[in-house]
Amino acid sequence: MQKVVTFGEIMLRFSTEHHLRFSQAKFFEATYGGSEFNVAVSLVNYGVPTVFVTRIPNNDIGHCALKEMRKFNVESTKIQFGGDRLGVYYLEQGVSSRGSNVVYDRANSSMATIQKGSINWEEVFQGATWFHWSGVTPAISDSAAQVCLEAVIAAHELGVTVSSDLNFRSKLWQYGKFPKDVMPELLQYTNVMLGDLETAFFMLGKEKIKPKYQDKKALAPLYQTLFELCPNLTIAATTLRNSISASYQQIGGILYDGNQIFTSDIKDVRPVVDRVGSGDAFMGGLIYGLLEYNKDLQRTLDFAVAACCLKHTISGDYNLATLQEIEKMLQGDISGKVSR
Amino acid sequence: MQKVVTFGEIMLRFSTEHHLRFSQAKFFEATYGGSEFNVAVSLVNYGVPTVFVTRIPNNDIGHCALKEMRKFNVESTKIQFGGDRLGVYYLEQGVSSRGSNVVYDRANSSMATIQKGSINWEEVFQGATWFHWSGVTPAISDSAAQVCLEAVIAAHELGVTVSSDLNFRSKLWQYGKFPKDVMPELLQYTNVMLGDLETAFFMLGKEKIKPKYQDKKALAPLYQTLFELCPNLTIAATTLRNSISASYQQIGGILYDGNQIFTSDIKDVRPVVDRVGSGDAFMGGLIYGLLEYNKDLQRTLDFAVAACCLKHTISGDYNLATLQEIEKMLQGDISGKVSR
Amino acid sequence: MQKVVTFGEIMLRFSTEHHLRFSQAKFFEATYGGSEFNVAVSLVNYGVPTVFVTRIPNNDIGHCALKEMRKFNVESTKIQFGGDRLGVYYLEQGVSSRGSNVVYDRANSSMATIQKGSINWEEVFQGATWFHWSGVTPAISDSAAQVCLEAVIAAHELGVTVSSDLNFRSKLWQYGKFPKDVMPELLQYTNVMLGDLETAFFMLGKEKIKPKYQDKKALAPLYQTLFELCPNLTIAATTLRNSISASYQQIGGILYDGNQIFTSDIKDVRPVVDRVGSGDAFMGGLIYGLLEYNKDLQRTLDFAVAACCLKHTISGDYNLATLQEIEKMLQGDISGKVSR
Amino acid sequence: MQKVVTFGEIMLRFSTEHHLRFSQAKFFEATYGGSEFNVAVSLVNYGVPTVFVTRIPNNDIGHCALKEMRKFNVESTKIQFGGDRLGVYYLEQGVSSRGSNVVYDRANSSMATIQKGSINWEEVFQGATWFHWSGVTPAISDSAAQVCLEAVIAAHELGVTVSSDLNFRSKLWQYGKFPKDVMPELLQYTNVMLGDLETAFFMLGKEKIKPKYQDKKALAPLYQTLFELCPNLTIAATTLRNSISASYQQIGGILYDGNQIFTSDIKDVRPVVDRVGSGDAFMGGLIYGLLEYNKDLQRTLDFAVAACCLKHTISGDYNLATLQEIEKMLQGDISGKVSR
């Protein structure tokens, strides 16, 4: 089994129960999450050994995050301890026509203050064949962006496959640089990209586009342009999400391998238990498919879509659906029968 | 900003969690509510200074209700302390084909035993431009009905706009008088009325009607009759509610200004988190629109409908949706996307 | 009012809240259930005096189960105390495309180790007119199957009507015998059977069939064969369930009385609160209708279907819907309006 | 085994968790209790069949109380249904130097509005040898006091032993009569009395006394006077309580049989989990001892004291300590060792 490395921030998430507004809650549920950690949990659940690299404070709250990594069997020996605080985010789960509400409190976190040169990437990548990062990390701080660049360059040089989830967050990128200043260089080294084409073009500093994802013919040249802009790209995928309400989502996907566009069925998710991390579930499924399904890209895409759908039924940031559950769904069984 | 006064009862609400039946619950969630207080909270949330007038016992439970008013910034300095108990109601939230279940325990409450002449309405209305009451208050007790009449007369004489939500509750009106004995006089002074036409005609002692709300032509003369029965009426509005199940509601509205019938789109609410107080959310939206939207009655009606829809997603009696959330919905965004 | 006896196992059920996965739960909700006990609770709720016969350990956990029987007014004086443990099952409630997940831990329970001859059935059936058992009991252990046989023979000899829910559970039947070794003899004595035809034929050791329940003409001969295989059969009924997802079920029913096939409307259940025990709710409704509705078989079937639907809205194994609520649904009211 | 009847009010108790003040609580724990029901639960737990007579509303909340009686195996077939509401009391548990805080909301309850002549006491007492009531019932309302008098007279005439717990509650007695107007007649028929001598003299309309419970010589004549005032009295007992703080109580007892004063050791209770109902636990122990210990009055008193102590460790109004636990304590084992 191949080994994967992911790099990013893990935060403490405080969410209200039962869709309560913040002002109604006396108790907050404390869970943990962060895009790249969520991907790591998915992969470990599928049986792929995965190392998570991050920076956390050496205090009781940091150690809680560490225990969470261990609980879910994510390799944590490459964690850097330092800095003052674990980032926090507050979450009000939306329902029906009311959207979810996130308040970030992650500035000056241990991860945001990580220092250039402080991670020995060559050592981290020993035995690894895949490296995953997302657009959240370079959005946190200048130094986090720099360490991210060190990582993708090292991965590239060591022949480790690099995957990137564009993950644009408009509330981040507050440190004076913008995606177009940072992402083009980072994406040079990417082999597998997840994100919609609008975001990809925006981050690469290109003019705004409005792709129609139902029209394969119109899509192909856009993907082709993307492949030209990112010389190492071999796979580009996009989650298709039709948000009918906070409680009703329709999920599908598109994948392009340089030659052919693959599309999946669109699946209903209703009701939604927790939408946060569903993109990471797609990403985790995509990496798993590419590692395990021996170039069966249709199956890979379908797996990623099914993983994304099932994530919506699971509370918390990460996808705890099993391989068996995803495969049952791939075989068309969404009846929700009781197994007994 | 204009100041509003509302008058009515605030009760302690004990509800089971997770749709449990009463016999299954070991814990009851304690919240507070009452039609006119709910309207007050809506208005304060929209930035309208609002005074709530009621009567509560001077004991620890009464003081909890007072703290709730303060928390939500409803002006409570005109509260009367006295009587023996805060009214209670028990609530089992319905789901799917099982309806919600309310058990009232509000007889002999402090509000029900309020005495005629005990409120100095002239002082209460100082600086106010609007007074709101509902058909719950005259349904509680004879003395409450009398105080209500004092209030509407005082408001009328002071040039304060009077709004009324008909709010018929068949389980109340137990003190020997019936709506037709009391409501006609009270509604003489009303400028703005919320309620369906059947209820309005019933309360005014008229013969039973079965209006078709889709047929504007047939509606106009009915509204016209209503305006004749209530000489001060300038606006009559009705919430349209299609109850497909306890978990699935369709909501719209109708508004008549003496000349023209305005109608809104019908919106899906699914799933429903808490239906109680959704009529009060409509009422709060209606008052806000009439105060702020400068006679744009279509916008006023649409605002009331959106507020009503969003209320269904919020636990507890009152609408905690923000102006921004309602306006986002008015602009057609019900996608429930995560803001981050 | 006639008296009913049911016989089977009652288990302690540990379920996670809010659809949490087992690994996410810090607290488990402890409730009780078992197919035949669930039927007993339904009947008592409808006003039918019902005796539950089982075997529980004489320890604190067994006494909790006893208190539960008493709370719901199920007659428990015929309970046998003995054995080492109350059976347990763990439940993760499914949602949307994720099915519910049951882990049984019921081997070696007090009920599984019940001994042949240890129940005085003649005494148990004094004053009773109906006996109900299900296919779970003979699936637990050889001795449980033997006691079940003693019961149906005694009931038959005493002129007590016997009803059977086939209730096939593939994870049981681990003791060396299979349904076809045990069920044919047991079903000889059955007067009323609930189950789908595939299961009935399978348990009776017949070749596999695939009936089309929409096609009454094709169904009749299958039911006719079933009546030939079970000489005492007078009523056979089947729950029709269309599982669209774990959160969305469509429920109907079919009933055959030897002459005529009755069918019900198909009803939507959405969202599902708790699907476990919904078959037992159907069974309870069927028995009630046969006891009370004076051979109005259409009403009996409709009642069973409505009871089954309402059960899905109630947390826990048993149906706590009232007669009034079921009758309201029979009259077509599924609007879920708040009664106040 | 002899059968006992108790008569009084059962209320719904809403208490905050973890010593929270009312204004801090979002959830209230719902339990049930009332002095005479608490005694009934104690007796049933010891194996004594006990009938509880009360009046409860025929609504969902009343039926919850009924399910509670059944759960704890208290015979409820003599309950009268009627009236409007189940009485409520709110409880903040004290701790350390902060005392517990009770807010009653029991006026106009079903029990308070019970009607004279509405209970057929002759039928109730069939097969019974003991009747228990407390001073709470005549304190609720005039009609409750009258029904109580009917009961004690009927018991007396039928040769049923009558026990009374004086249970003075200063916040009750609001209906215009005072203990001295009502209690002397009621206590004429009492055979066994629990209460301190101050209260007894006060309720019997005698001058105020300040007995020293350590001084047996001084006590004897006071008890002797009491016996003269209550001609049927054969046993008078008093709980000795030294309240060091809300969390630390010292408990003992005194018993007089007309000849001799028995005293118990003083036992430490620390910490206190729930003090409410500890007097009722003493009363239940006293009745049990008098029924079972064959005139061993020292053992009877010690049993009552131990039951009272153990009650303080149990949440809720009633004593759920087992006979085995009380007997272990009587044998001197208070080490709290884990049994495994």
Add this chain to the structure above:
Amino acid sequence: MQKVVTFGEIMLRFSTEHHLRFSQAKFFEATYGGSEFNVAVSLVNYGVPTVFVTRIPNNDIGHCALKEMRKFNVESTKIQFGGDRLGVYYLEQGVSSRGSNVVYDRANSSMATIQKGSINWEEVFQGATWFHWSGVTPAISDSAAQVCLEAVIAAHELGVTVSSDLNFRSKLWQYGKFPKDVMPELLQYTNVMLGDLETAFFMLGKEKIKPKYQDKKALAPLYQTLFELCPNLTIAATTLRNSISASYQQIGGILYDGNQIFTSDIKDVRPVVDRVGSGDAFMGGLIYGLLEYNKDLQRTLDFAVAACCLKHTISGDYNLATLQEIEKMLQGDISGKVSR
């Protein structure tokens, strides 16, 4: 009634329930607190109108803090909105020999980034006769210390009495200045000081002392020195705390008025529910006594001690004991009897 102003930081407190370690908690209780806000709540509870001045972020979390201020009737109209985050602290409640554990996450909070000159103190102090601050504020940041100095100078010039709680927190003072650099100037303007003598001498840059609080003769010259160092001082008080364990505290106090040393009894607090904020409860009691008890300094000190004791029984940062409860304790009643 005189009006008080307090100035400081309010934080969101996340505490585990039931003494759980952070790593064991799935839910954190969210409450609010901060030394000077806690004092404000105490005073409002005693009936003293109190204004709290602070800086909070204009986001949903900041607005939760605002709702808390309103709930407890603390005047919040002088709050400044701005900055990025509400400070957070995590709390594990200690028990027995295990101490409580606090993890601060308050750096870069809105209050820490308050700007010099941004508060119009003259306007704030209109109608006020008392100003309270504590040593926490100058410990947060340089700018907070500067604003604090502006406040005390303004208060001094306007003839507003100034009280200071020294409140040394070793984990703060991280911004490059130390108490001796900042506090001597701030304390020039103080009229009433709470703190132990060691801390006072340390903060004033004097040599270390080890006072014996039992020895009044030795204490007097130390207090005298303190009065010389702080020319406006008229009252200096010290809480005496004997920490036997996290669950058992003994509390007393000392007060010096320039002439005489007053001492209180030492009171047991056992068990402790929540120790955090007990010093603020003392401070609140001290201010109340000085405002209301007309120079009865013994009563003032006893009131402060009783308030401090009762605070230990209340969950959360602030003292919710009532005047009646404190006065009952002053009269010697700590029996914790149930009031009913």
Add this chain to the structure above:
Amino acid sequence: MQKVVTFGEIMLRFSTEHHLRFSQAKFFEATYGGSEFNVAVSLVNYGVPTVFVTRIPNNDIGHCALKEMRKFNVESTKIQFGGDRLGVYYLEQGVSSRGSNVVYDRANSSMATIQKGSINWEEVFQGATWFHWSGVTPAISDSAAQVCLEAVIAAHELGVTVSSDLNFRSKLWQYGKFPKDVMPELLQYTNVMLGDLETAFFMLGKEKIKPKYQDKKALAPLYQTLFELCPNLTIAATTLRNSISASYQQIGGILYDGNQIFTSDIKDVRPVVDRVGSGDAFMGGLIYGLLEYNKDLQRTLDFAVAACCLKHTISGDYNLATLQEIEKMLQGDISGKVSR
């Protein structure tokens, strides 16, 4: 750092909250524990790498136990998967004079059905210097006893130090053998023993003794006899526990090294949060001291006693006190001050 191996059963523990009786609990807290696993967690918390060997079912419940091991960083790679069920125990926490109540449901667990020869102990002990087992394992089943014997023999032959906690549980030993049939052989190989002398003599089949632990002179020959019976013994230790109530314990210890008797101070623990696992905390402290304190046996004993005391303040089976907290206690600080 040396590596330790422990071997035993891990169970799922269902405990009621807040000292509730089983019949009062609607939710059970699910934690995990078992004597030898508890020791492993202690050691890992102190920084000692520790391997836990057990057998768990390969189902969702078994995997929850596995996640718990990982969370607390106990090495789980030597776990054997197999069998049908994870053992369960139910716990009611005692308080004051009411003791804790344990109901075991662990028969036929995966661990109880472990097979002789199924563990490759030579491989398990690679790199290990210490092996720990307890008297619970041979009490579960014959095969578990046999595997235990294989383990101690292998350890002995490989020069791995063997420690044993006698841990007599009277409710176990149900499989036909008794301690004296099994323990003498097992204890031949023990180097370090924890247990009281009565239990040691009883398990070794010797006549009953009643040692006086205060009398060192009388103790020495008893320990000497023990050393003769167990030829490899070098250290024997005993926890001294004075159970004043379930909420108040006094803890000390004795240690004998073949020459000298060491004793510790007796420490108060009050209140007790959770007593279960406190013996395992002593054992973990003993092993840690022997590994780390370089033959300072007094410090070793004091460390074990302090660890045992602190465990009583922590909910759940295992000791989550940190090295720093234990050392602070060793230095005499039990004041429970808040660190901030």
